[in-house]
Amino acid sequence: MIPELGHFAAILGLASAIGIVATGIWGALHTNESWVEMSIRLTKLQFGALAIAFLLLILCFLQDDFSVLYVANNSNTELPWYYKVSGTWGAHEGSFLLWTLVTASWTLAVALRSKNLPLDLHGYVLGTMGILNVAFLLFLLASSNPFERLVPNVPFQGADLNPILQDPGQVIHPPMLYIGYIGFAVAFSFGVAALCTGKLDSAWARWTRSWVNMAWGFLTIGIALGSWWAYYELGWGGWWFWDPVENASFMPWLSGIALIHSLAATEKRGAFKNWTILLALLTFSMCLVGAFLVRSGVLTSVHAFAVDPQRGLFLLGILVAVVGGALYLYFVRASTIQSRIQYWGMSREILILINNALLVVAVITIMLGTLYPLGYEWFTDGEKLSVGGPYFNRIFLPLMIVLAFFLALAPISQWKNTPMLLIKRSSILLAGSAVVALVLPWILWKSLNFGVTCAIALALWIVTTHFKALWRQRKSLTLGYLGMVVAHVGFAIAISGVAVTSAFSHEQAARMQPGESLVLNENTFELVDVGQTQAPNYTADRAHFRINGNRNMFPERRNYPLRQTITTEAAITPGLFRDLYISLGNPIENGSWGVRVQEKPLVRWIWLGAFVMALAAMVACLDKRYKRLAKRDVLKSVAQA
């Protein structure tokens, strides 16, 4: 009964989504308040229905209802309750139900938080969000129904959740990512609405900014969690693999940064209006392309879902309809929108333009590397190749160094034109930072590296220019300005982490017997013994290591019998300045084991920097200015009417 109720709730969600589209767009076309009001009310219904559907699916998991195919394929009576709950979004069908629920949540948020919007804009935004969820829900119900029953012959036991997904990081990583992706749908809808109404003023940019910030913040957290999860769960000690699916989440992240900055110029200076709209459309389009890549089976990776050709075709249809439609609208309508242009020399506008150009080039090169193997296979009739991580590093890292250079100038720069004097003064700080960056790695890691010196010099320069600006602004500090400063400092933290970890990590793989020890960069790792442990759904070999005679670490090698899967559970001693990382490999012979130990300096800084950036993006949304100006904008639009 419960699965049928869930299925019905999802259908109700679809019905209300159709209602939102009809009433929203009708209300916008006729600037009729009661229709838009109706649309707002329907967003509540849509959210309620899909939330119930999702909760009912969780209930099916908690009750071990293996008559539901999806539950039988992804759960097991032995699974702890929290992994039963997270199993709900552990595979394609359930995670897509979550995806539609997230869409409904954002729609609800837009409906409730944007009462100040002009009526037609509000109607179009809700209508566009509604169209998206209609497409998603049709896809869910037609080809990925998570409530599908498996009758007759209900199994008495399920197939278990994929062991690498049985992990706290994996519990929150996908929801964060989805919230981020679909958050950009709000910006997309605002873009479409602006094209429909032909109104794109600084008020529009102001409304859009906080939504984009929120979405980007969540996406940042999602990506950072994914990277962190890969670091400790896959047992390699790597934190970014340039895997196609990772790239699919990274491209909208980069273009999201471009959008945030270009929106600032549009709000404050009325510049780049056409470009901003295009970015708003493209950022969400890239999220959809990513969803297609992950869920259609075009690419295979750790993250990809199971393959079903029908699904891929359906998703491709959604992609063509939504993105193609929006870009066609852009082609037809964008020429009606005019930008004001006045900028000189090293103005803030120019810096933003440079930022956007660098990010767009980064996105294009990543896309090239991701899609090249697909195209190549087609052109050569089946020859296969892959693009290695070195390609991405080679292209992407220099771009980020250049970006960091211009980023340091951000707080000094002024709209229209920046006095040369300020730039000259800050270059003294750069010189100081460079000297420190030459000495510091030598003191801390007894080694020098060109990339590390570049990264640390720029990071220090960014931090000093920003704190100096912050100090100067201390009397009239707004949350928006604070957000900008903190986000840029987060970026500096992250690039230091990336550079130092990549250059100064130590690693050694060895064959060890209990009693033996090995020395890696001043740390002694002694293998005390290897024992056995057991949990309800796996058995494990558990090694006991003693580090420098006092600290203990226990890497494991787990065997999940139901899926016939072995996973490496690395032991990590985390630290702000370095991680110790041990993974236990396979048993070799007469009691010896393959072991890999690593020391990774500053690896935590990568995720720390990401979280700082995400937090800053969200803090910036709370700026009172948005509220105050929103009120003024309403008064103005009322006066015009």
Add this chain to the structure above:
Amino acid sequence: MKAVRRRRMLILAFLFCGGSVTVALAVVALQQYINHFYLPHEILDGTAPIDRQIRAGGMVVHESVVYEAEGLMTTFELSDLKGSTFSVRYEGLLPSLFREGQGAIVIGILNERKTFIANEVLAKHDENYVPPELKDLHEANDP
């Protein structure tokens, strides 16, 4: 106003050219960093180049995994189950899902004696997953 406009065009043109050059460089760089994939019979019949980084794959032959007496040097054989088999040497930890009778992908260099010196070994992720390159392993050698 005209000067402003010209200036703007100049800046845009500069950014556009810079971007295009970078993308063009990326395309050139791409050629250096691609790893072609080869099946066991291609390794043996000389299709696969020697002394260049490539990827190869096959099923790990039963009881072919041999550890050397010291250290982590491992030798094993990959086969297409149609009679073509080549041997792989690898120093390091094998991935946790590496098993005899299962598919594996190796990345590294082929030497003149047709021994594959791997610097990375990848194994499949779970029961339902077949590395995409190995999907048509069974068909590749059909007469």
Add this chain to the structure above:
Amino acid sequence: MTRRQWRILLACPLLGFLALVFILTIAFDLGRHDIHPSSLIDKPFPDFELPSLRTHETVNLGSLLGEARLINIWASWCIACRSEHGLLQQIAERGDVSIVGVNYKDQRSDAVSWLFELGDPFAMNIFDSEGDLGVDLGVYGAPETFLVDAQGFIRYKRVGPLTDQIWQDEIEPILRSWD
């Protein structure tokens, strides 16, 4: 910039997107080609020598020849196999065709108790614990089903569970054409 140049510029994103869709479509098409390898169709069923599940005696290709066989790859750990099991039993009861099971990468005791619990529609069961026959057949995962004629040629292949619809629309017509 003239109006015309401006419009061409605005069309660029749309054109770029269409190019992307083109790449995605061909990629998708390639992926689909991999999933349904037709190369086994009209080829002889590969020879094998494996124990039978219950009796332990060795069976080979010769044991299958002489009549049309529906060869079903299954395992006790396979959830989707349960969903098609009822259909297989109906087919066996009606006597439409003789069904041969290939028990794929399984434990013997698990497989036997599974058949005991759910019923046994199979005329014969081949025990392929290492998946050797599965590899020769290009099996991606259980369940998969092959239709093999009396001379031992594969005439039909299905990846994934059978349904009534597939049975009626795709397999029964082939069987009828042989009668």
